Amino acid sequence: MPNHKKPNRLLFWIVIAILVAMCAALFLWRSFATSKSNTPATQTPPPAEITAAPKVVEASVPVDQSASVPDSSASMPQSTAALVDDGIVTQAMPKNQSLVQEETDKLKDIEKQLKTQQQTLQAQHQDADKLIQLKEEQIKLLEQQLAQQK
Known part of the structure; x- marks a missing residue:
């Protein structure tokens, strides 16, 4: 019987060593994956720089305001008023014509999306107004049915 315990003990230590090796490999793989994914994030420019560029072009390109702004713009809520910056009129025009064209195209795309x-x-x-109207009619019909049942 003493010989029977020795292989079990050896097998036990082999299993423990394999588990430790697997845990170490998993830890190294995860730390490598997180460090690799953090590297590109530090190289991207902040969003403030991206939004600042279209403002320069908007001041440099004359736009027919009657064609691009609908009549309902006068009734815009206060939260959208923060999107309009009066400082864009006083900013300098870009010197490079290709940059002006590129920014103009971006602004046209943004305007189309908006x-x-x-x-x-x-x-x-x-649709919501129509739904409300239909629900009101449904409520009136249900009230009439209740009145007829009583």
Whole structure:
């Protein structure tokens, strides 16, 4: 019987060594993966720099205000007023024509996205109004049915 305990003890230590090696490998793999994913994040420019560039071009490119701004803009909430900066009028124009064109294209894309978003929101608002109207009619019908049952 003493010989029987020796292989069990050896097997026990082999299993423990394999588990420790697996834990160490997992720890190293995770630390390497997190350090690798953190590296590109430090190289990206902050969002403030990205939003600052279109403001320069907007001041340099004359835009027909009657065509690009809908009549409902006068009734904009106070929260969107922060999007408009009066300082963009006094900023200097970029010297490079290709930068001006690129920024103009970006602004046109942003304007198109905003118009699409506005149309979507208006459609949702109309749908909500229609839903409210239908629910009110449904409530009136239910009230009439209750009155007839009594």
